[in-house]
Amino acid sequence: MEWLSLLLLVTVASTANSLLDHEYSRTRLGDNIDKASVKLLKEAYLSSDGNVVTSPLGVLFLLSLYSSGTQGKTRDEITELLGATDYKEMFDSYSGLSNEYASMNSSLSLANKIYVASGYDLNEEFLNTARAYNTEVDSVDFHNVENAAHEINQWANKKLRGLIKDPVKKTSLDKDALVALFNVIYFKGHWHVPFKVESTEIKDFHVNKSYTIKKPMMHLSKSLFFHADDQLGAKMIELPYQEPGFRMVVILPNEIDGLSNVLEKVAQKGLLEDVFALSPARRKVNLYLPKFDIKSSLDFTQILPKLGVKGIFTGGSSGIVKDANVAISKIFQEAVVNVDEEGAKAGAFTGYVAVKLSYDSTPPPPKDFIVDHPFLFAILHNEVDRIIQIGPAEPRHLFTDSFVPATLAGSSTHLVVVVALAVEEDDFFFFGHEYKRTELGNAVDKASMRLLKDLYDSSEEKNVITSPLGVLTLLSLYSTGTTGKIKEEIVNFLGLPDYKKMTESYKSLTEKFTDMNPEFLTMANKVCVASRYELTDEFAAVATRDYHSEVQTLNFTNPSEAAKIINEWADQKTRGNIKNPVDEDTFSPDTAAALFNIIFFQMIELPYKEAGFRMVVVLPDAVDGLPAVLDKLAQKGVLEDVFAMSPPGQDVDVDMPKFEVKSKFNLKNVLVKEGVSSIFNQQAEGIVKGQGLEVSEVFQEAFVKVDEEGATAGAFTGLVLVATSLLSEPPPPLPFKVDRPFLYAILHQDIVLFAGTYTH
Numbered sequence: 189m190e191w192l193s194l195l196l197l198v199t200v201a202s203t204a205n206s207l208l209d210h211e212y213s214r215t216r217l218g219d220n221i222d223k224a225s226v227k228l229l230k231e232a233y234l235s236s237d238g239n240v241v242t243s244p245l246g247v248l249f250l251l252s253l254y255s256s257g258t259q260g261k262t263r264d265e266i267t268e269l270l271g272a273t274d275y276k277e278m279f280d281s282y283s284g285l286s287n288e289y290a291s292m293n294s295s296l297s298l299a300n301k302i303y304v305a306s307g308y309d310l311n312e313e314f315l316n317t318a319r320a321y322n323t324e325v326d327s328v329d330f331h332n333v334e335n336a337a338h339e340i341n342q343w344a345n346k347k348l349r350g351l352i353k354d355p356v357k358k359t360s361l362d363k364d365a366l367v368a369l370f371n372v373i374y375f376k377g378h379w380h381v382p383f384k385v386e387s388t389e390i391k392d393f394h395v396n397k398s399y400t401i402k403k404p405m406m407h408l409s410k411s412l413f414f415h416a417d418d419q420l421g422a423k424m425i426e427l428p429y430q431e432p433g434f435r436m437v438v439i440l441p442n443e444i445d446g447l448s449n450v451l452e453k454v455a456q457k458g459l460l461e462d463v464f465a466l467s468p469a470r471r472k473v474n475l476y477l478p479k480f481d482i483k484s485s486l487d488f489t490q491i492l493p494k495l496g497v498k499g500i501f502t503g504g505s506s507g508i509v510k511d512a513n514v515a516i517s518k519i520f521q522e523a524v525v526n527v528d529e530e531g532a533k534a535g536a537f538t539g540y541v542a543v544k545l546s547y548d549s550t551p552p553p554p555k556d557f558i559v560d561h562p563f564l565f566a567i568l569h570n571e572v573d574r575i576i577q578i579g580p581a582e583p584r585h586l587f588t589d590s591f592v593p594a595t596l597a598g599s600s601t602h603l604v605v606v607v608a609l610a611v612e613e614d615d616f617f618f619f620g621h622e623y624k625r626t627e628l629g630n631a632v633d634k635a636s637m638r639l640l641k642d643l644y645d646s647s648e649e650k651n652v653i654t655s656p657l658g659v660l661t662l663l664s665l666y667s668t669g670t671t672g673k674i675k676e677e678i679v680n681f682l683g684l685p686d687y688k689k690m691t692e693s694y695k696s697l698t699e700k701f702t703d704m705n706p707e708f709l710t711m712a713n714k715v716c717v718a719s720r721y722e723l724t725d726e727f728a729a730v731a732t733r734d735y736h737s738e739v740q741t742l743n744f745t746n747p748s749e750a751a752k753i754i755n756e757w758a759d760q761k762t763r764g765n766i767k768n769p770v771d772e773d774t775f776s777p778d779t780a781a782a783l784f785n786i787i788f789f790q791m792i793e794l795p796y797k798e799a800g801f802r803m804v805v806v807l808p809d810a811v812d813g814l815p816a817v818l819d820k821l822a823q824k825g826v827l828e829d830v831f832a833m834s835p836p837g838q839d840v841d842v843d844m845p846k847f848e849v850k851s852k853f854n855l856k857n858v859l860v861k862e863g864v865s866s867i868f869n870q871q872a873e874g875i876v877k878g879q880g881l882e883v884s885e886v887f888q889e890a891f892v893k894v895d896e897e898g899a900t901a902g903a904f905t906g907l908v909l910v911a912t913s914l915l916s917e918p919p920p921p922l923p924f925k926v927d928r929p930f931l932y933a934i935l936h937q938d939i940v941l942f943a944g945t946y947t948h
């Protein structure tokens with residue numbers, strides 16, 4: 189019997205960041221690989237010191253390919269372990285998987301190659317099978333083992349992109365080898381949400397009930413997919429990658445010494461049943477996960493017979509190389525995994541060596557490999573007299589000219605207003621006060637002053653900028669999908685006599701501002717609805733027709749992608765002045781809808797080309813008089829004094845500082861203080877079909893810049909809505925502290941790529 193070397197190189201590299209939409213399908217092949225993988229993992233764990241990393245898929249790929257050159261009992265044993273009903277199913281499944289991975293984008297690559305000894309040929313049927321596995325075929329002189337190893341390593345290093353250097357040693361080959369089979373799997377991914385390095389702390393890790401060591405623990409507090417299985421005696425979380433379809437699953441036994449029992453149970457039923465039971469935790473998960481770096485050497489020569497695969501070691505296979513009968517003398521794998529704040533890197537090198545039956549010998553013992561602590565992970569393959577912007581600012585000389593001053597009634601305060609109108613290109617004059625006070629203007633004024641006071645009082649940073657109009661517009665829109673107390677509170681806060689007057693007023697205002705020359709003012713509204721919901725016909729009509737809103741369906745179970753789409757809209761509407769007002773933390777997989785408003789204002793030169801815009805500066809007489817002025821304005825508004833302004837009959841010498849202010853606010857507490865509380869705890873039934881919603885977050889990011897050239901200001905306001913049953917009072921974060929031995933697995937969709945245990 190001749191010599192045969194079958195070597196498999198399986199590598200998954202992952203540098204990480206991610207939330208998935210969980211639109212995966214369980215397949216028969218995935219289930220079969222799952223069950224075989226955990227059986228292999230269990231036996232590897234039992235034969236090791238507890239820290240294990242392996243890529244069972246590498247072993248299974250080689251067994252599938254090798255079986256095509258076998259017959260009878262040997263093939264039956266392989267078919268049974270791989271869970272196929274017959275050889276044809278096994279061949280179709282693994283050749284299809286090989287071609288699927290080989291054609292994948294750069295996040296995952298798979299390549300197969302066979303080296304045949306010079307002077308020998310593959311059996312024709314086996315060669316056809318190899319081609320079906322998308323395999324390259326080349327020849328090499330195994331008698332020169334050093335050169336053969338170098339040639340194979342050149343191919344492997346290129347495919348592995350330097351992750352594992354020179355995986356084939358001279359001792360891996362034999363001068364009498366007739367053929368060597370290689371498989372390379374390379375994955376590079378990025379966590380959707382990376383761990384912060386500064387959050388990593390040295391904490392206890394319990395190797396067992398009586399032995400505790402110190403390990404660097406990474407920390408993340410996010411809404412993650414979670415599942416607890418009391419029968420399994422473990423709980424698990426999922427850490428997704430930015431690359432669609434890839435994820436790491438961490439399985440944490442409930443008991444410190446529970447890893448062996450968990451492995452025993454998953455070896456019977458597999459992992460996928462629990463993986464597909466993962467669902468949003470409905471609250472943040474307070475995750476502590478150790479950093480770990482493992483390198484392993486495993487000998488499957490002793491493991492496979494325990495799982496019923498014996499014939500490959502004792503019986504000859506005549507269907508691989510022409511005119512040669514071969515058997516496997518050893519099957520080995522070297523694997524590595526590294527998990528840190530940025531992500532994970534994992535790789536595995538698996539080899540089968542076949543020799544003449546009479547020369548079969550016991551392979552060397554496996555090398556020790558170290559994993560930081562017990563765990564299981566898996567990576568798997570999916571926006572007059574309306575106030576637009578207001579804010580206090582800390583005080584440079586800008587200009588001297590004719591302005592319109594006034595004294596604020598009832599207080600030691602002065603106002604100055606700058607107003608200009610273009611007549612001819614080179615001429616301009618200052619307005620007379622030919623403005624009309626309106627019911628809506630008065631209502632916006634009073635609500636705006638109350639919001640400004642509340643934000644000033646609650647902010648440590650007293651330079652504040654806000655656009656109350658953005659908040660009021662979204663509340664008005666939201667109210668159209670509500671009834672009862674919610675609607676009453678909003679109408680009352682917005683200061684209009686009834687709901688009909690409110691909606692008519694904001695409809696008219698929105699139409700006026702959205703039709704305005706965007707060179708000066710942009711107002712835009714947007715309604716985003718989760719892909720699993722549909723807006724009611726009435727709310728959709730009101731949003732688009734009356735509030736000129738864009739409507740878009742988004743997949744909020746992928747918060748990072750949803751945030752990216754919304755941020756692109758904000759960037760375009762504000763001409764790049766508001767960058768990334770939302771991020772993945774703004775949303776959760778439970779988000780059902782979100783309402784957004786943008787108001788962007790820019791006057792960069794005098795004369796102004798658009799009538800009606802003016803800046804009013806309110807200056808307290810006392811250095812520390814601003815809080816008192818805000819208290820009075822919150823009671824009566826500012827328009828009464830603005831409309832009392834008149835020409836002074838002389839020039840006004842204005843010294844005003846240049847200033848730039850940026851503010852970010854969570855408006856929930858402010859709105860509750862102003863009597864708008866029911867939006868957070870009572871359901872709005874008229875926004876999406878068949879589901880009541882509540883507001884979970886109201887936020888705004890605003891900025892203003894005033895200098896010699898003019899003023900630029902903008903605000904992005906958002907309301908995030910969730911299904912009523914999911915909100916109520918937010919529960920405390922769910923603890924998930926990986927401080928004891930655990931299992932881990934890396935999957936692609938439903939295919940287990942790597943699995944392992946961590947004990948110390």
